[in-house]
Amino acid sequence: MILEGRLWHPQNGLTEGCVAVGDDGAIERVAKTMAGRKQRVCGMLLPAGFDMHVHFRDPGFPQKETWASGSAAAACGGVTAVVDMPNTQPPTDSPTAFATKAQRAAAASVVDFGLGVSARPGISREAWFGELPAAFWKLYPYGKSWEDYRATATEVTAAGGRPLVIHGEHPSHIDMSPPTELAEHTAHRRLAEAECLAGMPASPQLHVAHLSTADGLAGLPAGATAEVCPHHLLLNLDACDSIDCKVDPPLRTPRDNAALWAGFRDGRIAVLASDHAPHLPEEKASDNPPSGIPGVETMVPLMLQQVSAGRLALGRLVNAMAEAPADRLGLPRGRIAAGQPADLIEVDLKAARPVALEQLHSRAGWSPYEGWDAIFPQRVWRRGELVAADGELQASRGGRPLFTAQP
Numbered sequence: 001m002i003l004e005g006r007l008w009h010p011q012n013g014l015t016e017g018c019v020a021v022g023d024d025g026a027i028e029r030v031a032k033t034m035a036g037r038k039q040r041v042c043g044m045l046l047p048a049g050f051d052m053h054v055h056f057r058d059p060g061f062p063q064k065e066t067w068a069s070g071s072a073a074a075a076c077g078g079v080t081a082v083v084d085m086p087n088t089q090p091p092t093d094s095p096t097a098f099a100t101k102a103q104r105a106a107a108a109s110v111v112d113f114g115l116g117v118s119a120r121p122g123i124s125r126e127a128w129f130g131e132l133p134a135a136f137w138k139l140y141p142y143g144k145s146w147e148d149y150r151a152t153a154t155e156v157t158a159a160g161g162r163p164l165v166i167h168g169e170h171p172s173h174i175d176m177s178p179p180t181e182l183a184e185h186t187a188h189r190r191l192a193e194a195e196c197l198a199g200m201p202a203s204p205q206l207h208v209a210h211l212s213t214a215d216g217l218a219g220l221p222a223g224a225t226a227e228v229c230p231h232h233l234l235l236n237l238d239a240c241d242s243i244d245c246k247v248d249p250p251l252r253t254p255r256d257n258a259a260l261w262a263g264f265r266d267g268r269i270a271v272l273a274s275d276h277a278p279h280l281p282e283e284k285a286s287d288n289p290p291s292g293i294p295g296v297e298t299m300v301p302l303m304l305q306q307v308s309a310g311r312l313a314l315g316r317l318v319n320a321m322a323e324a325p326a327d328r329l330g331l332p333r334g335r336i337a338a339g340q341p342a343d344l345i346e347v348d349l350k351a352a353r354p355v356a357l358e359q360l361h362s363r364a365g366w367s368p369y370e371g372w373d374a375i376f377p378q379r380v381w382r383r384g385e386l387v388a389a390d391g392e393l394q395a396s397r398g399g400r401p402l403f404t405a406q407p
């Protein structure tokens with residue numbers, strides 16, 4: 001297959017050119033012109049998204065999401081690779097649980113996948129620590145003492161190998177009492193992020209998930225990397241007061257949005273991730289609603305809309321959604337260049353349409369962005385195979401593991 005049109009070149013930016021894709025699904029060659037039959041691209045060709053933070057809930061909570069439904073949502077939203085978080089049932093915290101989840105993903109996922117493995121004290125002394133093909137270790141504060149939380153972070157970052165991703169909220173600053181309105185949830189956790197990050201080890205092994213505050217950004221430990229989610233850039237307590245928008249870390253203030261935007265634009269926050277966290281509408285409507293906002297299908301479309309509106313440079317979006325997460329996790333992907341997997345999206349910046357619930361693929365069945373203008377990709381290729389077109393899935397299964405062995 002040869003695709004021809006405007007494409008995002010990793011060195012030169014948007015240029016006219018051709019991409020030849022081999023039968024093995026890798027990009028063979030990128031050049032100004034090529035002989036042979038070509039397919040014309042409308043708009044432009046970009047590297048597809050790589051979302052290093054999703055909760056596909058499988059195994060354990062198939063009513064919320066499965067590898068089939070979550071990966072369908074990803075593909076239709078221009079995301080061809082994901083890393084799934086370990087808070088499934090059973091949790092991904094052992095070689096057995098890892099193998100079970102990897103099998104389920106390989107059987108049902110449309111997109112390529114990596115798995116995060118739950119960290120706990122002493123994990124770096126396990127015989128399998130250096131061998132399990134995990135994307136990263138993941139540390140949650142829930143149910144832990146600050147001492148245990150901090151000691152585990154120090155232990156795992158010192159051990160080397162895969163990065164440690166933390167949910168950066170201080171356990172003693174998280175008040176879990178059920179909020180009756182969204183502002184209470186935010187108030188319960190006002191200091192949790194800054195206090196947590198102030199005590200974390202300064203280590204290039206550390207990656208801070210879903211950064212949410214100006215103070216958290218200012219206090220990022222030296223050497224650490226961070227990600228930001230669309231909801232912490234685009235939503236805040238003033239704009240979104242429905243309890244459905246209860247998420248951890250909580251939505252904050254316009255001042256926090258502005259600081260995160262500044263850090264995102266200048267690359268201090270290198271990575272864009274969705275923290276796709278589907279729960280059912282009836283759970284969200286209960287007296288003690290679970291935290292989480294679905295977002296894997298809307299992440300790239302909403303941010304392309306920001307590009308179209310002149311609020312974000314296209315090159316910065318390409319970096320944040322494709323190059324930076326790949327670089328962070330040591331994967332050779334995210335660029336339209338020879339040798340890289342042909343994970344591509346066709347995008348027309350003029351083709352905005354409102355987000356419509358009935359067109360989304362997640363089992364969550366709701367979105368805080370309903371009715372927002374977004375630019376969905378027209379076609380999506382995973383390793384050269386067309387997996388989505390005009391918001392409809394074109395393939396089932398076929399996703400492969402991204403990580404095979406420790407570096």
Ligand code: NCD
Nearest residue numbers: 055167247248275277291292
């Ligand atoms: C996540 C979930 O539902 O699994 N919820 C959330 O509010 N972000 C857990 C998490 O990422 O902390």
Ligand code: ZN
Nearest residue numbers: 167209248249
């Ligand atoms: Zn989290």
Ligand code: ZN
Nearest residue numbers: 053085275277
């Ligand atoms: Zn999460």
